[in-house]
Amino acid sequence: METATPNYLLIIGGVLFVMLNVAALLIWVERRGLALLQDRYGPNRAGPFGLLIVAADSIKLFFKQDWIPPFADKPVFILAPVIVVVTVLMSFVVIPFAPGIVVADLNIGLLFFLAMSSMGAYSIILGGWASNNKYSLLGAMRGAAQMISYEVFMGLSLMGVVLMAGSFSLSEIVEAQRGLWFVVPQIIGFVIFFIAGIAETHRLPFDVPEAESELVAGFHSEYSGMKFGMFFIGEYMGITLISCMMVVLFFGGWLGPDFLPPIVWFILKTAFFLGIFILLRASMPRPRYDQLMEYGWKYLLPLTLLNLVVTAGVLLWLNDGYR
Amino acid sequence: MELTFYIAAAVAVLATIMVITRFNMIHALLYLVVSFLAVAVVFLTLGAPFMAALEVIVYAGAIVVLIIFVIMMLSLTREDVEQEKAWLQPKLWLGPALLSFALLAELVYLLVIAEMPAAPAAASYVDARAVGLALYGPYVLGVQLSGILLMAGIVGAYHLGRQKKKVIHRFLQEKEPQKERSAAI
Numbered sequence: 001m002e003t004a005t006p007n008y009l010l011i012i013g014g015v016l017f018v019m020l021n022v023a024a025l026l027i028w029v030e031r032r033g034l035a036l037l038q039d040r041y042g043p044n045r046a047g048p049f050g051l052l053i054v055a056a057d058s059i060k061l062f063f064k065q066d067w068i069p070p071f072a073d074k075p076v077f078i079l080a081p082v083i084v085v086v087t088v089l090m091s092f093v094v095i096p097f098a099p100g101i102v103v104a105d106l107n108i109g110l111l112f113f114l115a116m117s118s119m120g121a122y123s124i125i126l127g128g129w130a131s132n133n134k135y136s137l138l139g140a141m142r143g144a145a146q147m148i149s150y151e152v153f154m155g156l157s158l159m160g161v162v163l164m165a166g167s168f169s170l171s172e173i174v175e176a177q178r179g180l181w182f183v184v185p186q187i188i189g190f191v192i193f194f195i196a197g198i199a200e201t202h203r204l205p206f207d208v209p210e211a212e213s214e215l216v217a218g219f220h221s222e223y224s225g226m227k228f229g230m231f232f233i234g235e236y237m238g239i240t241l242i243s244c245m246m247v248v249l250f251f252g253g254w255l256g257p258d259f260l261p262p263i264v265w266f267i268l269k270t271a272f273f274l275g276i277f278i279l280l281r282a283s284m285p286r287p288r289y290d291q292l293m294e295y296g297w298k299y300l301l302p303l304t305l306l307n308l309v310v311t312a313g314v315l316l317w318l319n320d321g322y323r
Numbered sequence: 324m325e326l327t328f329y330i331a332a333a334v335a336v337l338a339t340i341m342v343i344t345r346f347n348m349i350h351a352l353l354y355l356v357v358s359f360l361a362v363a364v365v366f367l368t369l370g371a372p373f374m375a376a377l378e379v380i381v382y383a384g385a386i387v388v389l390i391i392f393v394i395m396m397l398s399l400t401r402e403d404v405e406q407e408k409a410w411l412q413p414k415l416w417l418g419p420a421l422l423s424f425a426l427l428a429e430l431v432y433l434l435v436i437a438e439m440p441a442a443p444a445a446a447s448y449v450d451a452r453a454v455g456l457a458l459y460g461p462y463v464l465g466v467q468l469s470g471i472l473l474m475a476g477i478v479g480a481y482h483l484g485r486q487k488k489k490v491i492h493r494f495l496q497e498k499e500p501q502k503e504r505s506a507a508i
Contacts, residue, residue, distance in 0.1 A: 073347075073349070075350075076349065076350070076353070079353075106372070107372065107450060107451070108372045108373060108375075108376045108451060111373070111376035111377070111380065111451075112376060114376075114380055115376050115379035115380045115383075115384060118379070118380055118383070118384025118385065118388075119379065119383065119384055121384070121388055122356070122388070125388065125391055125392075125395070126349075126353070129349060129391075129395055137395065140395065141392070141395060141396070144388055144391070144392050144395075145392070147388075148385060148388055148389065148392075151384070151385070155380070168451055
């Protein structure tokens with residue numbers, strides 16, 4: 001790795017630059033997409049097709065008063081929005097976008113992703129607690145319970161993929177899908193990972209920690225200015241991350257027919273899942289909080305365990321004598 | 324690699340001291356998270372990446388979140404912090420601190436006179452595969468025993484948590500009360 005230092009720095013910078021811009025672009029795509037699906041125009045004034053709305057919004061956020069409520073716990077209040085952005089950006093470290101385009105191909109890549117996503121829960125809990133506001137606290141409690149529960153299924157649903165690939169390294173998992181994408185044998189794992197991914201990024205339909213109609217804005221009710229902006233951009237980077245992970249783990253990552261370069265295949269597949277996330281937001285109602293938890297523990301957990309046992313059994317049966 | 328180990332170890336010790344001396348429980352738990360993360364880095368520098376990942380996922384990610392969850396339900400106020408302050412007087416921790424300082428001095432002395440093993444980090448790299456083979460090979464009995472222990476815990480939690488609903492929401496009630504009312508009319 002020492003010989004390719006400039007190249008390496010280029011990859012780090014490139015991933016950082018692309019991810020931040022994708023998150024910003026996604027805000028525009030979502031607002032226009034939702035408008036399209038709901039039969040209205042959406043933001044179409046600033047720049048061509050309203051593309052500059054994100055720039056206008058971020059300038060507005062930067063120049064807003066950075067208000068910390070006097071009743072808030074100041075250090076924790078400032079720390080919370082930082083955690084969400086840092087954990088999501090750290091997760092992108094292990095994602096192989098194409099052969100050679102990966103910041104660090106750790107041999108525990110998948111576990112690193114899970115660790116970072118579990119650290120992400122702190123931003124919600126601490127943000128809600130430090131705001132010292134009952135709506136925020138309720139949102140934080142919901143968020144904590146939801147994220148802990150869905151992390152369990154998220155981790156377990158991926159273990160089928162690990163069993164089939166025989167490695168935690170994400171590039172080895174992609175290489176193992178050369179013959180057949182894992183979405184075919186691991187269809188249950190994929191569906192559960194998708195559901196758990198929506199819950200982890202607390203997007204609609206599972207956005208109960210910030211349910212507007214019940215909790216004002218949930219855990220970030222008291223946040224304004226760029227601190228709110230960080231929660232906001234963190235959410236969009238979170239969806240990008242989950243989409244990337246779905247592509248890497250279940251849809252063959254950069255693999256695809258030869259007429260397009262690998263990175264283009266990766267981007268196309270990721271864009272497809274980003275579109276699905278936006279479509280889901282436009283079309284699904286929000287479940288009640290207890291329904292969400294019940295659904296997770298009573299249906300998803302047994303199904304995940306069953307999937308894991310069956311996958312392990314079939315693999316053991318196929319290559320008997322594997323040591 | 325050596326330097327990263329010492330930095331992470333120092334952070335772990337400092338963070339743990341902060342955990343004990345904070346009066347605000349949430350702040351103390353935040354330092355506990357930092358301590359766990361530092362221990363994870365220590366594991367990583369000692370050549371056990373799998374253990375490092377599990378440390379973050381299980382301890383920092385799940386257990387501390389659960390503790391914070393419980394503390395948030397208690398809804399601590401300024402008065403509680405004051406009470407903690409009143410309870411934790413300097414003369415209370417002076418005795419234990421002196422005694423454990425003597426132990427620490429002994430430990431440092433023993434470490435200094437002990438001979439250093441040659442190249443500890445590079446020689447013993449334990450990846451996920453090695454951990455799995457060890458767990459389900461020579462230590463399979465331990466895995467099964469801890470499984471039984473966890474099962475007992477789950478059954479116990481279920482038994483404690485299960486209770487008959489005393490108040491039932493009117494939408495979830497059976498139809499009978501309505502019938503009674505109509506009969507009364």
